Amino acid sequence: MFESLSYLALQQYWWAIISLLGALLVFLLFVQGGQTLIYTLGKNEAERTLLVNSLGRKWEFTFTTLVTFGGAFFASFPLFYSTSFGGAYWVWMIILFCFVIQAVAYEYRSKPANVFGQGTYEAFLFINGALGTILLGAAVSTFFTGSAFSVNFSHITNPVDPVISRWESPYRGLEAAINIQNLCLGLSVFFLARILGILYFMNNVDHDIIQTRAKKSLIYNTVPFLLVFLVFLALLFTRKGFAVNPLSGNVYFENYKYMHNMIELPWIAVMFLSGILMVLFGIVRSLITAGYSKGIWLSGTGTILVVFCLFSLAGYNHTAYYPSSYDLQSSLTISNSSSSRYTLIAMSYVSLLIPLVFAYIFYAWRSINRDKITSAEIGRESHIY
């Protein structure tokens, strides 16, 4: 089945899978966004416990998607794994640190004898929600702004210094945070995660006061989100992009490259605009329609579409998805950084399992979320966060 596809088609297929996993990850960051709102929406212990338990039943989906996103990137585009992770050391280490502290926070938060106290674990959740989302957004934005690295395969023959990929900035990826475009996408992801977190609470928590606070908070987060996201889009569509000559493989600057990609690939434009409209519609309907709680699905689907399109803009239409600002020709494209044809074919067969994974996630999600969470239900549970 996959054997009949060309090498380029397989690379494009895997870029689509990476884009999908990235998009799902951003949607699932509603858990992180919700974590930053525990003290905003919950004003007493009972309310906070309700919110934490609502999120706690979903945190592993985000975590697992992040791990799978990393594994899939490694398997399909190992040169990215080697270059970005080995180069932007500090950015990735801080992101990982944020996720390590999240993993234990839910389970240990309310357990007796947890040594550091409930407040510490709640602080872990906040750090994960705030720093994790901003840094992930900023890291993805470097797909458009570039990073200072070089790649030279000949180094492997040098016994003294055989490392192929080198980072050429002493700040090890932290320099991305001072780029305004990166910062805007980082903050966009942060505020979007909070919006999705609020919409999730509106869908899952049966508590009138929390619902009222959630609506108010939705407005406070939507305004800054729109502001920073529009600035990001303006910068993205007006900047020089990293284009690739399909014949020679040479990378060069092209004015308005990402706008050109949008025009030349109209399906991206349609999906992108539909996604934005769905995000906005989900928010607006949740604000104006009393008792409406499905906003998470509208805005969530919109988020998936928008993020999928951003990844597509970075990787398709002869574009370097991980450009080097230090040495243009070291930039990574889906062609020069991928696994071999054989590995991509083998992995493509594995990817056929993804619909099955979606199916059982859907089943399990429905089983647990059939009814909204209430304080009474938590009281009956033997496993509480």
Next chain:
Amino acid sequence: MFENIDLSLINWSRGQFALTAMYHWIFVPLTLGLSFIIAIMETLYVRTGQEEWKRITKFWMTLFGINFAIGVATGIILEFEFGTNWSNYSWFVGDIFGAPLAIEGIMAFFLESTFIAVMFFGWNKVSKKTHLISTWLVAFGSNLSALWILVANAWMQKPVGMHFNPDTARNEMLNFWEVFLSPVAVSKFLHTITSGYVLAAIFVIGVSSWFLLKKREAYFAKRSILVAAVFGLISSLMLIHTGDSSTRQIVHTQPMKFAALEGLYNGQEGAGLVAIGIMTTAPGDTNSRNVKDFTMHIEIPNFLSYMAYGKFDAFVPGINDLVDGNDKYGIMSVAEKIDRGRFARESLAMLKTARDKHDTITYNQLKARFDSKEFKDNYFRYFGYGFLNDPESVIPNVPIAFYSFHIMVGLGFYFLILMSLVLFNLFKNKLEEKKFLLRMCLFTIPLAYIASQAGWVLAEMGRQPWVIQDLLPTMAAVSHINTSSVQITFILFALLFTALLIAELSIMFKQIKIGPR
């Protein structure tokens, strides 16, 4: 050559990976085994309808959850450290190594994380049978994730199913099934998961023994011991069997590791197996090879030869034979392998130069060389040796390999005897009277962790200096980063993981004291 390489970076990077891997492995084996023990207990609940089994299941499930969370936390670091700290490795073998990691995510992690929510929160939301299926799926998911990471690790110990592509300067997969079903992978998987089952069984038996010693929850404790001891005893037998077959493979795939784990410097026919020994610096170490000798040891004559080759008089090569070579037994010296590895590396350098200069004739000649079987079998297979300067650098730390192997094996047999005694006394209904045995069970819990860690210490330190056996030494796999960056993250993770471990133990002890509800 070595003086130009930042050895401290390599050592700190190794230290950081070892730190995170060892912390991760504190929690994983309990998850692997306890998930099945819980599933068996819940099956008994569903089949018998006895509420006591539900109570037992829920108690162990609580401890499972506490352990699982920190296992997940420490695990995410490992996956990404392949990139952050071993970037050259990520490219050199990412085409093969990345696939199992991705499959692990798609096939195993999602299964585990999806159904764990049903397992913990579904008691009142789904039917009994659906809940039971979810619990079994969590167990299968956990073990499936172990499968894929162990396939990847086995490939590093014995690379198969691939070829080297000189154009991309990396190894590329040729046969997925050869990688997946490699005998080393099968043995490693079975040996590792059964070690987790034994550890979990000892954990359940030990904790239950504490209840019996405290004269609390006797019914709960004895039922828990029954399930765990039967499960543990069967697993122990499998563990010993798979350990034996794993060791036989090491003789062929990693002979240096095999010689090191027995402290065998000079090969011999009819070599004896050192059952117990204490190593010290040898007085006659004329080669300054840091040779160790035994101040005392108990040896089973000819048994090492039998264990390795199935013949009591077979020749087992020692460390000196492997380094210096032994013509009589057809063993090539490391110096020769270094020369051949350098030739392979220089051929690659010439090919790259020819390609850059568009010298098509030379390029095609060299490309043909890399495609020829003769070059692959006699030169490229020693590619990693080309990075080495000193033949003795292929010798791993012998005392660490020796002690970790003997501690693991000795404790493995002890666990088998202990579980047999526990089951015997349980069936005789005399377990509660055997205070000494119960105390032994309790104090065996840390020994199970020591044995488990010792196994990985042997597997990973015993193969040094290789990251990929014979193809890539550790020094050539490391990322191009500052030593200080790795030192800082090492300290941060050491502090964080230690703090989390303290919290985990404190919570675990408290939950045990509270007991089943």
